[in-house]
Amino acid sequence: MSEISLKLKLELAKKLVREAGDFLLAHLTDTVEITEKSRFDDLVTNLDKAVQMQVIAGIRAAYPDDYFLAEEDADSDNSSDVKHDILDGNVWVLDPIDGTTNFIVQRDDFAVMLAYYENGIGKIGVILDVIRGNLYWGDGQKSYKNDRQISLVQKPLRESLLGVNTYMYRTNVGGLLDLSFDTLGVRAVGSAGIDYVHILDGKIWGYFSNLSPWDYAAGSVLLAPFDFVTVQLDGSPLDFKGRQMMMSVPKNQLAIIADYQAKSNEKKK
Amino acid sequence: MSEISLKLKLELAKKLVREAGDFLLAHLTDTVEITEKSRFDDLVTNLDKAVQMQVIAGIRAAYPDDYFLAEEDADSDNSSDVKHDILDGNVWVLDPIDGTTNFIVQRDDFAVMLAYYENGIGKIGVILDVIRGNLYWGDGQKSYKNDRQISLVQKPLRESLLGVNTYMYRTNVGGLLDLSFDTLGVRAVGSAGIDYVHILDGKIWGYFSNLSPWDYAAGSVLLAPFDFVTVQLDGSPLDFKGRQMMMSVPKNQLAIIADYQAKSNEKKK
Numbered sequence: 001m002s003e004i005s006l007k008l009k010l011e012l013a014k015k016l017v018r019e020a021g022d023f024l025l026a027h028l029t030d031t032v033e034i035t036e037k038s039r040f041d042d043l044v045t046n047l048d049k050a051v052q053m054q055v056i057a058g059i060r061a062a063y064p065d066d067y068f069l070a071e072e073d074a075d076s077d078n079s080s081d082v083k084h085d086i087l088d089g090n091v092w093v094l095d096p097i098d099g100t101t102n103f104i105v106q107r108d109d110f111a112v113m114l115a116y117y118e119n120g121i122g123k124i125g126v127i128l129d130v131i132r133g134n135l136y137w138g139d140g141q142k143s144y145k146n147d148r149q150i151s152l153v154q155k156p157l158r159e160s161l162l163g164v165n166t167y168m169y170r171t172n173v174g175g176l177l178d179l180s181f182d183t184l185g186v187r188a189v190g191s192a193g194i195d196y197v198h199i200l201d202g203k204i205w206g207y208f209s210n211l212s213p214w215d216y217a218a219g220s221v222l223l224a225p226f227d228f229v230t231v232q233l234d235g236s237p238l239d240f241k242g243r244q245m246m247m248s249v250p251k252n253q254l255a256i257i258a259d260y261q262a263k264s265n266e267k268k269k
Numbered sequence: 270m271s272e273i274s275l276k277l278k279l280e281l282a283k284k285l286v287r288e289a290g291d292f293l294l295a296h297l298t299d300t301v302e303i304t305e306k307s308r309f310d311d312l313v314t315n316l317d318k319a320v321q322m323q324v325i326a327g328i329r330a331a332y333p334d335d336y337f338l339a340e341e342d343a344d345s346d347n348s349s350d351v352k353h354d355i356l357d358g359n360v361w362v363l364d365p366i367d368g369t370t371n372f373i374v375q376r377d378d379f380a381v382m383l384a385y386y387e388n389g390i391g392k393i394g395v396i397l398d399v400i401r402g403n404l405y406w407g408d409g410q411k412s413y414k415n416d417r418q419i420s421l422v423q424k425p426l427r428e429s430l431l432g433v434n435t436y437m438y439r440t441n442v443g444g445l446l447d448l449s450f451d452t453l454g455v456r457a458v459g460s461a462g463i464d465y466v467h468i469l470d471g472k473i474w475g476y477f478s479n480l481s482p483w484d485y486a487a488g489s490v491l492l493a494p495f496d497f498v499t500v501q502l503d504g505s506p507l508d509f510k511g512r513q514m515m516m517s518v519p520k521n522q523l524a525i526i527a528d529y530q531a532k533s534n535e536k537k538k
Contacts, residue, residue, distance in 0.1 A: 108472065198375075
Protein backbone atom coordinates (compact mmCIF):
# COMPACT_ATOMS: atom_id res chain seq x y z
CA MET A 1 0.00 0.00 0.00
CA SER A 2 1.26 3.46 -0.86
CA GLU A 3 2.68 5.79 1.75
CA ILE A 4 -0.12 8.29 1.25
CA SER A 5 -2.81 5.65 1.75
CA LEU A 6 -1.11 4.51 4.97
CA LYS A 7 -0.93 8.10 6.18
CA LEU A 8 -4.69 8.42 5.65
CA LYS A 9 -5.29 5.20 7.58
CA LEU A 10 -3.09 6.45 10.42
CA GLU A 11 -5.02 9.71 10.61
CA LEU A 12 -8.30 7.79 10.67
CA ALA A 13 -7.00 5.48 13.39
CA LYS A 14 -5.97 8.45 15.57
CA LYS A 15 -9.32 10.14 15.04
CA LEU A 16 -11.37 7.04 15.86
CA VAL A 17 -9.35 6.26 18.98
CA ARG A 18 -9.64 9.86 20.20
CA GLU A 19 -13.41 9.70 19.63
CA ALA A 20 -13.59 6.42 21.52
CA GLY A 21 -11.75 8.03 24.43
CA ASP A 22 -14.12 11.01 24.43
CA PHE A 23 -17.06 8.60 24.44
CA LEU A 24 -15.64 6.70 27.42
CA LEU A 25 -14.94 9.91 29.33
CA ALA A 26 -18.51 11.07 28.69
CA HIS A 27 -19.80 7.81 30.19
CA LEU A 28 -17.24 7.54 32.99
CA THR A 29 -19.71 8.08 35.81
CA ASP A 30 -22.49 5.99 34.25
CA THR A 31 -23.59 2.77 35.87
CA VAL A 32 -22.18 0.29 33.38
CA GLU A 33 -23.63 -3.13 32.57
CA ILE A 34 -21.03 -5.70 33.56
CA THR A 35 -21.03 -9.25 32.20
CA GLU A 36 -18.76 -12.12 33.25
CA LYS A 37 -16.97 -13.84 30.37
CA SER A 38 -14.94 -16.95 31.27
CA ARG A 39 -15.07 -16.41 35.10
CA PHE A 40 -15.92 -13.87 37.79
CA ASP A 41 -12.73 -11.88 37.23
CA ASP A 42 -12.96 -11.79 33.41
CA LEU A 43 -15.35 -8.94 32.73
CA VAL A 44 -16.81 -7.04 29.84
CA THR A 45 -19.12 -4.01 29.85
CA ASN A 46 -21.66 -2.60 27.45
CA LEU A 47 -19.14 0.18 26.79
CA ASP A 48 -16.45 -2.23 25.53
CA LYS A 49 -18.98 -3.44 23.00
CA ALA A 50 -20.22 0.05 22.09
CA VAL A 51 -16.68 1.31 21.46
CA GLN A 52 -15.84 -1.73 19.37
CA MET A 53 -18.92 -1.22 17.20
CA GLN A 54 -18.18 2.51 16.79
CA VAL A 55 -14.57 2.02 15.77
CA ILE A 56 -15.30 -0.84 13.39
CA ALA A 57 -18.12 1.14 11.79
CA GLY A 58 -15.81 4.10 11.31
CA ILE A 59 -13.18 1.97 9.59
CA ARG A 60 -15.68 0.05 7.51
CA ALA A 61 -17.19 3.26 6.16
CA ALA A 62 -13.81 4.24 4.73
CA TYR A 63 -12.32 0.80 4.00
CA PRO A 64 -15.17 -1.66 3.40
CA ASP A 65 -12.83 -4.45 2.27
CA ASP A 66 -10.50 -4.44 5.29
CA TYR A 67 -10.65 -7.14 7.97
CA PHE A 68 -10.86 -7.08 11.77
CA LEU A 69 -9.34 -8.88 14.72
CA ALA A 70 -11.07 -7.49 17.80
CA GLU A 71 -11.41 -8.46 21.44
CA GLU A 72 -15.16 -8.64 21.93
CA ASP A 73 -17.24 -11.20 20.10
CA ALA A 74 -19.60 -9.78 17.53
CA ASP A 75 -23.21 -9.72 18.71
CA SER A 76 -25.52 -12.30 17.23
CA ASP A 77 -27.26 -9.66 15.13
CA ASN A 78 -23.89 -8.69 13.69
CA SER A 79 -22.72 -11.57 11.59
CA SER A 80 -19.44 -10.00 10.53
CA ASP A 81 -16.18 -11.73 11.29
CA VAL A 82 -14.09 -9.94 13.93
CA LYS A 83 -11.50 -12.69 14.38
CA HIS A 84 -9.70 -12.50 11.05
CA ASP A 85 -6.31 -14.14 10.53
CA ILE A 86 -3.57 -11.51 10.97
CA LEU A 87 -1.55 -13.00 8.10
CA ASP A 88 -4.30 -12.54 5.55
CA GLY A 89 -4.55 -9.08 3.98
CA ASN A 90 -5.37 -5.73 5.58
CA VAL A 91 -6.34 -6.37 9.21
CA TRP A 92 -7.30 -3.85 11.90
CA VAL A 93 -6.63 -5.09 15.43
CA LEU A 94 -8.76 -3.50 18.15
CA ASP A 95 -8.99 -3.59 21.92
CA PRO A 96 -11.88 -1.22 22.68
CA ILE A 97 -11.13 -1.02 26.42
CA ASP A 98 -7.84 -2.55 27.52
CA GLY A 99 -7.86 -2.98 31.28
CA THR A 100 -11.62 -3.47 31.60
CA THR A 101 -11.26 -4.36 35.31
CA ASN A 102 -9.42 -1.09 35.91
CA PHE A 103 -12.12 0.71 33.95
CA ILE A 104 -14.85 -0.83 36.11
CA VAL A 105 -13.17 -0.61 39.52
CA GLN A 106 -10.75 2.29 39.24
CA ARG A 107 -12.02 4.44 36.38
CA ASP A 108 -8.33 4.91 35.65
CA ASP A 109 -5.42 3.11 33.97
CA PHE A 110 -7.26 1.77 30.94
CA ALA A 111 -6.60 2.30 27.24
CA VAL A 112 -8.09 2.15 23.77
CA MET A 113 -5.77 0.33 21.37
CA LEU A 114 -5.93 0.07 17.60
CA ALA A 115 -3.39 -1.36 15.19
CA TYR A 116 -3.28 -2.04 11.48
CA TYR A 117 -1.38 -4.91 9.88
CA GLU A 118 -0.79 -5.89 6.25
CA ASN A 119 -0.23 -9.61 5.75
CA GLY A 120 1.08 -9.85 9.29
CA ILE A 121 3.36 -6.79 9.14
CA GLY A 122 2.53 -4.02 11.64
CA LYS A 123 1.98 -0.68 9.86
CA ILE A 124 0.08 1.42 12.43
CA GLY A 125 -0.14 1.41 16.22
CA VAL A 126 -2.27 3.74 18.37
CA ILE A 127 -2.77 3.66 22.15
CA LEU A 128 -4.81 6.21 24.09
CA ASP A 129 -4.27 6.55 27.85
CA VAL A 130 -7.86 7.71 28.26
CA ILE A 131 -7.70 9.37 31.69
CA ARG A 132 -4.44 11.25 31.08
CA GLY A 133 -5.54 12.12 27.56
CA ASN A 134 -2.24 11.08 25.99
CA LEU A 135 -2.27 9.57 22.50
CA TYR A 136 0.68 7.38 21.50
CA TRP A 137 0.87 6.65 17.77
CA GLY A 138 3.30 5.54 15.13
CA ASP A 139 3.97 3.77 11.87
CA GLY A 140 6.72 1.41 13.01
CA GLN A 141 9.42 3.87 11.90
CA LYS A 142 8.77 6.67 14.38
CA SER A 143 6.51 6.92 17.42
CA TYR A 144 4.87 9.98 18.89
CA LYS A 145 3.24 11.00 22.17
CA ASN A 146 0.64 13.55 21.12
CA ASP A 147 2.65 15.97 18.94
CA ARG A 148 6.12 15.08 20.22
CA GLN A 149 8.34 12.37 18.74
CA ILE A 150 9.32 9.83 21.39
CA SER A 151 12.95 9.02 22.09
CA LEU A 152 13.88 6.19 24.43
CA VAL A 153 17.14 5.74 26.32
CA GLN A 154 17.79 2.18 27.42
CA LYS A 155 18.80 1.97 31.08
CA PRO A 156 20.65 -0.85 32.85
CA LEU A 157 18.43 -3.48 34.45
CA ARG A 158 19.71 -2.56 37.92
CA GLU A 159 18.39 0.97 37.46
CA SER A 160 15.05 -0.11 36.02
CA LEU A 161 11.59 -1.41 36.86
CA LEU A 162 9.71 -4.22 35.08
CA GLY A 163 6.06 -4.35 34.13
CA VAL A 164 4.70 -7.80 34.95
CA ASN A 165 1.75 -10.11 34.92
CA THR A 166 1.47 -11.15 38.58
CA TYR A 167 0.99 -14.87 37.87
CA MET A 168 4.13 -15.08 35.74
CA TYR A 169 6.08 -13.05 38.29
CA ARG A 170 5.20 -15.11 41.32
CA THR A 171 5.66 -18.48 39.61
CA ASN A 172 8.98 -17.44 38.03
CA VAL A 173 7.83 -18.34 34.51
CA GLY A 174 10.74 -17.83 32.15
CA GLY A 175 12.93 -16.82 35.11
CA LEU A 176 10.95 -13.58 35.47
CA LEU A 177 11.12 -13.56 39.28
CA ASP A 178 14.88 -14.19 39.19
CA LEU A 179 15.27 -11.43 36.60
CA SER A 180 13.28 -9.05 38.81
CA PHE A 181 15.76 -9.56 41.67
CA ASP A 182 18.38 -7.81 39.55
CA THR A 183 16.13 -4.80 38.96
CA LEU A 184 14.68 -2.10 41.22
CA GLY A 185 11.44 -4.08 41.32
CA VAL A 186 8.23 -4.79 39.49
CA ARG A 187 5.04 -2.88 38.92
CA ALA A 188 1.63 -4.43 38.18
CA VAL A 189 -0.81 -1.99 36.67
CA GLY A 190 -3.39 -4.35 35.17
CA SER A 191 -3.52 -3.03 31.61
CA ALA A 192 -1.25 -3.95 28.71
CA GLY A 193 -1.97 -0.59 27.10
CA ILE A 194 -0.83 1.30 30.18
CA ASP A 195 2.25 -0.93 30.47
CA TYR A 196 3.14 -0.09 26.85
CA VAL A 197 2.64 3.57 27.60
CA HIS A 198 4.95 3.17 30.59
CA ILE A 199 7.68 1.68 28.39
CA LEU A 200 7.27 4.56 25.92
CA ASP A 201 7.49 7.04 28.83
CA GLY A 202 10.68 5.36 30.10
CA LYS A 203 8.98 4.22 33.32
CA ILE A 204 9.57 0.49 32.85
CA TRP A 205 12.35 -1.39 31.07
CA GLY A 206 10.14 -4.05 29.54
CA TYR A 207 6.85 -5.88 29.93
CA PHE A 208 6.10 -9.56 30.57
CA SER A 209 2.57 -10.87 30.35
CA ASN A 210 0.07 -13.40 29.03
CA LEU A 211 -1.75 -11.65 26.23
CA SER A 212 -4.08 -11.89 23.26
CA PRO A 213 -3.23 -10.29 19.88
CA TRP A 214 -5.29 -7.13 20.50
CA ASP A 215 -3.29 -6.59 23.72
CA TYR A 216 0.11 -6.42 22.00
CA ALA A 217 -0.59 -5.50 18.35
CA ALA A 218 -0.41 -1.71 18.81
CA GLY A 219 2.37 -1.77 21.44
CA SER A 220 4.53 -3.93 19.21
CA VAL A 221 4.36 -1.35 16.39
CA LEU A 222 4.96 1.58 18.76
CA LEU A 223 8.09 -0.04 20.22
CA ALA A 224 9.59 -1.21 16.91
CA PRO A 225 11.50 2.08 16.28
CA PHE A 226 13.43 1.51 19.52
CA ASP A 227 14.67 -1.96 18.56
CA PHE A 228 12.26 -3.66 20.92
CA VAL A 229 10.91 -7.09 20.07
CA THR A 230 7.50 -8.45 21.07
CA VAL A 231 7.91 -12.21 21.16
CA GLN A 232 7.19 -15.38 23.10
CA LEU A 233 9.33 -15.99 26.18
CA ASP A 234 11.72 -18.21 24.20
CA GLY A 235 12.18 -15.45 21.60
CA SER A 236 10.01 -17.07 18.92
CA PRO A 237 7.30 -15.06 17.11
CA LEU A 238 3.79 -14.64 18.49
CA ASP A 239 1.04 -16.27 16.46
CA PHE A 240 -1.60 -13.50 16.82
CA LYS A 241 -4.18 -16.18 17.57
CA GLY A 242 -4.83 -17.27 21.16
CA ARG A 243 -3.43 -15.98 24.42
CA GLN A 244 0.32 -16.47 24.80
CA MET A 245 2.96 -15.69 27.37
CA MET A 246 5.09 -12.98 25.83
CA MET A 247 7.44 -10.10 26.42
CA SER A 248 8.24 -6.73 24.92
CA VAL A 249 11.93 -6.08 25.57
CA PRO A 250 14.98 -4.49 23.97
CA LYS A 251 16.27 -6.88 21.29
CA ASN A 252 19.85 -6.55 22.52
CA GLN A 253 18.76 -8.03 25.88
CA LEU A 254 17.36 -11.30 24.54
CA ALA A 255 20.51 -13.25 25.35
CA ILE A 256 20.52 -11.97 28.94
CA ILE A 257 16.88 -12.90 29.38
CA ALA A 258 17.57 -16.34 27.90
CA ASP A 259 20.20 -16.86 30.62
CA TYR A 260 17.66 -16.24 33.38
CA GLN A 261 15.27 -18.63 31.65
CA ALA A 262 17.92 -21.33 31.38
CA LYS A 263 18.85 -20.96 35.05
CA SER A 264 15.21 -21.16 36.16
CA ASN A 265 14.76 -24.31 34.06
CA GLU A 266 17.85 -25.81 35.73
CA LYS A 267 16.37 -25.14 39.16
CA LYS A 268 13.09 -26.84 38.27
CA LYS A 269 14.89 -30.07 37.30
CA MET B 270 -4.38 20.36 72.74
CA SER B 271 -7.27 22.65 71.87
CA GLU B 272 -9.20 22.31 68.65
CA ILE B 273 -8.03 25.72 67.42
CA SER B 274 -4.37 24.83 67.94
CA LEU B 275 -4.87 21.59 66.03
CA LYS B 276 -6.56 23.47 63.21
CA LEU B 277 -3.52 25.74 62.97
CA LYS B 278 -1.21 22.74 62.89
CA LEU B 279 -3.31 21.14 60.15
CA GLU B 280 -3.14 24.30 58.05
CA LEU B 281 0.63 24.43 58.52
CA ALA B 282 0.96 20.77 57.57
CA LYS B 283 -1.02 21.31 54.37
CA LYS B 284 1.01 24.39 53.48
CA LEU B 285 4.38 22.72 54.05
CA VAL B 286 3.43 19.62 52.10
CA ARG B 287 2.16 21.72 49.18
CA GLU B 288 5.42 23.68 49.22
CA ALA B 289 7.40 20.44 49.27
CA GLY B 290 5.44 19.25 46.24
CA ASP B 291 6.09 22.51 44.38
CA PHE B 292 9.78 22.16 45.19
CA LEU B 293 9.88 18.61 43.82
CA LEU B 294 8.02 19.61 40.66
CA ALA B 295 10.48 22.46 40.11
CA HIS B 296 13.35 19.96 40.33
CA LEU B 297 11.66 17.13 38.45
CA THR B 298 13.94 17.25 35.44
CA ASP B 299 17.14 17.85 37.43
CA THR B 300 19.84 15.24 37.53
CA VAL B 301 19.44 14.07 41.11
CA GLU B 302 22.19 12.70 43.35
CA ILE B 303 21.29 9.12 44.17
CA THR B 304 22.79 7.26 47.13
CA GLU B 305 22.32 3.59 48.03
CA LYS B 306 21.18 2.97 51.61
CA SER B 307 21.01 -0.69 52.70
CA ARG B 308 21.42 -2.17 49.17
CA PHE B 309 21.32 -1.32 45.44
CA ASP B 310 17.54 -1.11 45.37
CA ASP B 311 17.17 1.00 48.54
CA LEU B 312 17.78 4.54 47.34
CA VAL B 313 17.74 8.08 48.62
CA THR B 314 18.31 11.32 46.74
CA ASN B 315 19.52 14.76 47.69
CA LEU B 316 15.91 15.89 47.18
CA ASP B 317 14.54 13.53 49.86
CA LYS B 318 16.96 15.17 52.26
CA ALA B 319 16.26 18.71 51.09
CA VAL B 320 12.50 18.26 51.48
CA GLN B 321 12.92 16.73 54.93
CA MET B 322 15.03 19.67 56.09
CA GLN B 323 12.58 22.21 54.62
CA VAL B 324 9.52 20.67 56.24
CA ILE B 325 11.17 20.16 59.62
CA ALA B 326 12.48 23.74 59.57
CA GLY B 327 8.99 25.01 58.80
CA ILE B 328 7.47 23.12 61.72
CA ARG B 329 10.27 23.97 64.09
CA ALA B 330 9.89 27.69 63.39
CA ALA B 331 6.27 27.51 64.59
CA TYR B 332 6.50 24.72 67.18
CA PRO B 333 10.04 24.60 68.54
CA ASP B 334 9.18 22.06 71.24
CA ASP B 335 7.56 19.44 68.99
CA TYR B 336 9.35 16.21 68.07
CA PHE B 337 10.04 14.42 64.79
CA LEU B 338 9.99 10.91 63.43
CA ALA B 339 11.27 11.15 59.85
CA GLU B 340 12.55 8.76 57.21
CA GLU B 341 15.95 10.16 56.37
CA ASP B 342 18.71 10.23 58.93
CA ALA B 343 19.71 13.69 60.04
CA ASP B 344 22.99 14.83 58.50
CA SER B 345 26.00 14.78 60.76
CA ASP B 346 25.99 18.57 60.98
CA ASN B 347 22.40 18.42 62.18
CA SER B 348 22.44 16.88 65.62
CA SER B 349 18.69 17.01 66.13
CA ASP B 350 16.79 13.84 66.84
CA VAL B 351 14.51 12.78 63.97
CA LYS B 352 13.63 9.35 65.34
CA HIS B 353 11.51 10.33 68.33
CA ASP B 354 9.26 7.81 70.09
CA ILE B 355 5.70 8.19 68.77
CA LEU B 356 4.24 7.63 72.23
CA ASP B 357 6.06 10.57 73.78
CA GLY B 358 4.40 13.96 73.32
CA ASN B 359 3.76 15.93 70.13
CA VAL B 360 5.42 14.09 67.25
CA TRP B 361 5.44 14.97 63.53
CA VAL B 362 5.94 11.97 61.26
CA LEU B 363 7.43 12.73 57.85
CA ASP B 364 8.20 10.87 54.66
CA PRO B 365 9.71 13.55 52.41
CA ILE B 366 9.47 11.42 49.23
CA ASP B 367 7.51 8.23 49.54
CA GLY B 368 8.26 6.00 46.56
CA THR B 369 11.80 7.25 46.02
CA THR B 370 12.42 4.57 43.38
CA ASN B 371 9.36 5.74 41.44
CA PHE B 372 10.58 9.30 41.81
CA ILE B 373 13.98 8.39 40.38
CA VAL B 374 12.90 6.02 37.61
CA GLN B 375 9.38 7.10 36.71
CA ARG B 376 9.06 10.71 37.85
CA ASP B 377 5.53 9.66 38.78
CA ASP B 378 3.61 7.85 41.52
CA PHE B 379 5.43 9.32 44.52
CA ALA B 380 4.08 11.26 47.48
CA VAL B 381 4.96 13.63 50.29
CA MET B 382 3.46 12.43 53.58
CA LEU B 383 3.19 14.25 56.89
CA ALA B 384 1.32 13.23 60.03
CA TYR B 385 1.03 14.58 63.54
CA TYR B 386 0.51 12.44 66.62
CA GLU B 387 -0.05 13.31 70.29
CA ASN B 388 1.15 10.62 72.67
CA GLY B 389 0.62 8.02 69.99
CA ILE B 390 -2.81 9.23 68.87
CA GLY B 391 -3.06 10.35 65.23
CA LYS B 392 -4.42 13.89 64.93
CA ILE B 393 -3.40 14.99 61.44
CA GLY B 394 -2.68 13.16 58.19
CA VAL B 395 -1.61 14.75 54.89
CA ILE B 396 -0.61 13.01 51.64
CA LEU B 397 0.23 14.82 48.41
CA ASP B 398 0.14 12.90 45.12
CA VAL B 399 2.76 15.21 43.67
CA ILE B 400 2.31 14.58 39.94
CA ARG B 401 -1.50 14.70 39.95
CA GLY B 402 -1.45 17.64 42.36
CA ASN B 403 -4.05 16.12 44.68
CA LEU B 404 -3.80 16.85 48.42
CA TYR B 405 -5.48 14.39 50.79
CA TRP B 406 -5.81 15.66 54.35
CA GLY B 407 -7.76 15.05 57.51
CA ASP B 408 -7.98 15.13 61.28
CA GLY B 409 -9.07 11.55 61.89
CA GLN B 410 -12.74 12.60 61.94
CA LYS B 411 -13.15 13.66 58.34
CA SER B 412 -10.89 13.36 55.31
CA TYR B 413 -10.70 15.59 52.27
CA LYS B 414 -9.32 15.42 48.74
CA ASN B 415 -8.41 19.03 47.96
CA ASP B 416 -11.62 20.91 48.88
CA ARG B 417 -14.03 17.98 48.73
CA GLN B 418 -14.88 15.72 51.67
CA ILE B 419 -14.16 12.10 50.85
CA SER B 420 -16.82 9.43 51.17
CA LEU B 421 -15.96 5.76 50.76
CA VAL B 422 -18.34 2.95 49.85
CA GLN B 423 -17.04 -0.49 50.82
CA LYS B 424 -17.31 -2.97 47.96
CA PRO B 425 -17.33 -6.78 48.17
CA LEU B 426 -13.92 -8.44 47.84
CA ARG B 427 -14.98 -10.16 44.61
CA GLU B 428 -15.58 -6.76 43.01
CA SER B 429 -12.35 -5.22 44.30
CA LEU B 430 -8.62 -4.93 43.76
CA LEU B 431 -5.91 -5.16 46.44
CA GLY B 432 -2.80 -3.03 46.80
CA VAL B 433 0.13 -5.28 47.67
CA ASN B 434 3.79 -5.54 48.44
CA THR B 435 5.04 -8.00 45.83
CA TYR B 436 7.11 -10.10 48.27
CA MET B 437 4.18 -10.65 50.63
CA TYR B 438 1.90 -11.40 47.70
CA ARG B 439 4.07 -14.02 46.05
CA THR B 440 5.02 -15.79 49.30
CA ASN B 441 1.40 -15.80 50.56
CA VAL B 442 2.34 -14.12 53.85
CA GLY B 443 -0.76 -13.93 55.99
CA GLY B 444 -2.72 -15.75 53.30
CA LEU B 445 -2.48 -12.67 51.05
CA LEU B 446 -2.11 -14.67 47.84
CA ASP B 447 -5.09 -16.85 48.76
CA LEU B 448 -7.09 -13.75 49.61
CA SER B 449 -6.18 -12.23 46.24
CA PHE B 450 -7.70 -15.22 44.41
CA ASP B 451 -11.11 -14.12 45.70
CA THR B 452 -10.66 -10.59 44.35
CA LEU B 453 -10.36 -9.13 40.84
CA GLY B 454 -6.60 -9.06 41.31
CA VAL B 455 -3.74 -7.10 42.79
CA ARG B 456 -1.94 -3.93 41.83
CA ALA B 457 1.64 -3.05 42.77
CA VAL B 458 2.39 0.63 42.48
CA GLY B 459 5.55 0.90 44.59
CA SER B 460 4.54 3.74 46.92
CA ALA B 461 2.59 3.48 50.17
CA GLY B 462 1.41 7.05 49.73
CA ILE B 463 -0.05 6.31 46.30
CA ASP B 464 -1.62 3.10 47.63
CA TYR B 465 -3.32 5.11 50.40
CA VAL B 466 -4.51 7.61 47.83
CA HIS B 467 -5.90 4.71 45.81
CA ILE B 468 -7.87 3.46 48.82
CA LEU B 469 -9.22 6.98 49.39
CA ASP B 470 -10.20 7.18 45.70
CA GLY B 471 -11.99 3.81 45.93
CA LYS B 472 -9.53 2.15 43.53
CA ILE B 473 -8.32 -0.57 45.90
CA TRP B 474 -10.11 -2.34 48.77
CA GLY B 475 -7.14 -2.40 51.13
CA TYR B 476 -3.36 -2.37 51.26
CA PHE B 477 -0.89 -4.99 52.48
CA SER B 478 2.80 -4.14 52.83
CA ASN B 479 5.97 -4.10 54.89
CA LEU B 480 6.34 -0.55 56.12
CA SER B 481 8.05 1.90 58.44
CA PRO B 482 6.08 4.36 60.59
CA TRP B 483 6.45 7.30 58.17
CA ASP B 484 4.93 5.09 55.45
CA TYR B 485 1.65 4.48 57.29
CA ALA B 486 1.30 7.33 59.83
CA ALA B 487 -0.59 9.72 57.55
CA GLY B 488 -2.60 7.04 55.75
CA SER B 489 -3.77 5.60 59.04
CA VAL B 490 -5.24 8.98 60.09
CA LEU B 491 -6.81 9.57 56.68
CA LEU B 492 -8.56 6.18 56.70
CA ALA B 493 -9.78 6.31 60.31
CA PRO B 494 -13.08 8.09 59.43
CA PHE B 495 -14.04 5.12 57.26
CA ASP B 496 -13.60 2.53 60.01
CA PHE B 497 -10.38 1.26 58.54
CA VAL B 498 -7.70 -0.14 60.81
CA THR B 499 -3.95 0.00 60.17
CA VAL B 500 -2.51 -2.94 62.06
CA GLN B 501 -0.11 -5.86 61.94
CA LEU B 502 -1.24 -8.89 59.93
CA ASP B 503 -2.53 -10.60 63.08
CA GLY B 504 -4.60 -7.53 63.94
CA SER B 505 -2.33 -6.28 66.73
CA PRO B 506 -1.19 -2.65 66.87
CA LEU B 507 1.84 -1.37 64.98
CA ASP B 508 4.73 -0.21 67.14
CA PHE B 509 5.75 2.85 65.08
CA LYS B 510 9.38 1.76 65.43
CA GLY B 511 10.97 -0.52 62.84
CA ARG B 512 9.60 -1.92 59.62
CA GLN B 513 6.63 -4.25 60.08
CA MET B 514 4.32 -6.26 57.88
CA MET B 515 0.98 -4.54 58.10
CA MET B 516 -2.35 -3.89 56.47
CA SER B 517 -4.86 -1.08 56.14
CA VAL B 518 -8.28 -2.70 55.76
CA PRO B 519 -11.92 -2.19 56.73
CA LYS B 520 -12.28 -3.15 60.41
CA ASN B 521 -15.37 -5.24 59.70
CA GLN B 522 -13.25 -7.49 57.45
CA LEU B 523 -10.67 -8.50 60.07
CA ALA B 524 -12.39 -11.80 60.83
CA ILE B 525 -12.50 -12.72 57.14
CA ILE B 526 -8.82 -11.88 56.72
CA ALA B 527 -7.99 -13.94 59.82
CA ASP B 528 -9.67 -16.92 58.14
CA TYR B 529 -7.35 -16.69 55.13
CA GLN B 530 -4.38 -16.40 57.48
CA ALA B 531 -5.46 -19.47 59.47
CA LYS B 532 -5.93 -21.51 56.29
CA SER B 533 -2.52 -20.51 54.93
CA ASN B 534 -0.92 -21.46 58.25
CA GLU B 535 -2.65 -24.86 58.06
CA LYS B 536 -1.20 -25.42 54.57
CA LYS B 537 2.31 -24.63 55.75
CA LYS B 538 2.15 -27.29 58.47
